[in-house]
Amino acid sequence: MPELPEVETVRQGLLQGVLNKTIEDVLIRREGLRYPFPDDLATVAGTTVVDVRRRAKYLLIDLDDGRVLLSHLGMSGRYTLFSADEAAEAPRSLLTTVNGGVPVSAFGGTTGYGGKHDHLEFIFTDGTRAVYTDPRRFGIVDLFSADDEAAQPLLSSLGPEPFDPWSAEDLAQALSGRKTSIKLALLDQKTVVGVGNIYACEALHRTGVSPKRQAMKLVKKNGQPTAALVRLTGCIKTVLKEAIASGGSTLNDFAAVDGAMGYFAHDFQVYGREGQPCMKAGCGGVVRRIVQSNRSTFYCPQCQR
Ligand SMILES: [Zn+2]
Structure with a gap:
């Protein structure tokens, strides 16, 4: 998809x-x-x-x-x-x-x-x-x-786009009081649009936040984002921008809107890597797959807390 x-x-x-x-x-x-x-x-x-x-x-x-x-x-x-x-x-x-x-x-x-x-x-x-x-x-x-x-x-009814001026404060406001997991909250199009299953996994892995963490726990009592949520907001933007850049690099000529371009392969850090070693330097963990709301989640229990 x-x-x-x-x-x-x-x-x-x-x-x-x-x-x-x-x-x-x-x-x-x-x-x-x-x-x-x-x-x-x-x-x-x-x-x-x-x-x-x-x-x-x-x-x-x-x-x-x-x-x-x-x-x-x-x-x-x-x-x-x-x-x-x-x-x-x-x-x-x-x-x-x-x-x-x-x-x-x-x-x-x-x-x-x-x-x-x-x-x-x-x-x-x-x-x-x-x-x-x-x-x-x-x-x-x-x-x-x-x-x-x-x-x-x-x-x-769509939520905000994940690029500027979308901020950690905006995300904190959307997650405040939400008892669902951060992974499922990110897939909710009212929280933010277009993050999707793959990039939610990738952004959480890069941030070091467990996909199972309760969304509201990433918001301070005063409604401000925690340091982890600030990092997560940045990582969401980064993983999406990197994927767009790698797809955009295939756009060299007129005939670029072909099947290969729409569905380019990425080098994912965690998605689809069940049982393989975590790619974070020095982690040593093994990627695990769990199912959250009928969708596969890939994460590293060692470095994602
Ligand atoms: Zn790891």
């Missing part, structure tokens, strides 16, 4: 690939994904992309007619950009194949699955295309006026 750094990398790739381009047509190959597509999705034809933003794990594509095209990658969504040369031979119709009548794209050789999971295809007036592929179909697409963005149900 793409976490915040992956989504941010896709945002940068889309910004590089489709900014200031005018959508000539959009091929819609099914009714929807997790939810039905908006009825007026085809009306993005004729608009120009003026920005690509991100809020939590939602991509927000600003159109020049004052509307916003929202895209969430769900479990397995990804965008692939094709140059005008690559797209020149591709038909513009909804190709129906013998494959059970499933409409497929002409780009299956690149996007995989014979093209049958290429649910949306944006054709730009310069001949380039952006193809959205999503085999598990948990993605979300929505379209609304920018004026209504703050009121969108998907966006209105």
Whole structure:
């Protein structure tokens, strides 16, 4: 599942690939994904992309007619950009194949699955295309006026972004009085958005705080953050920024929004390393896996207290 750094990398790739381009047509190959597509999705034809933003794990594509095209990658969504040369031979119709009548794209050789999971295809007036592929179909697409963005149900209840000006004081306020574990509190999108399972594990390991520690214990009685919480806030920002930087380093050319870019491999310090030695210098502990609220948590009992 793409976490915040992956989504941010896709945002940068889309910004590089489709900014200031005018959508000539959009091929819609099914009714929807997790939810039905908006009825007026085809009306993005004729608009120009003026920005690509991100809020939590939602991509927000600003159109020049004052509307916003929202895209969430769900479990397995990804965008692939094709140059005008690559797209020149591709038909513009909804190709129906013998494959059970499933409409497929002409780009299956690149996007995989014979093209049958290429649910949306944006054709730009310069001949380039952006193809959205999503085999598990948990993605979300929505379209609304920018004026209504703050009121969108998907966006209105989200907590703060984990970057500046988000501070340890903000986190302390969110954790005050909460008896749940710090790991689960960090996964709560009202505490902070987009930290996710992997980066919660990584940030707690780097800070030396046990994922089982009660969230409220990281807040002083006067409501101020403890020293550990100040460190944790910094480590959350750092692990996310490092992941974004490593993903961003793959963004060298136009064709960068490919599967490899959206799901780049990282060198995790603790995540997925059950039974292996802790990578902190001089620790000597062994990484353990526990389950918290049906999610795997990886941590080192030796250096995380
Ligand atoms: Zn350790």
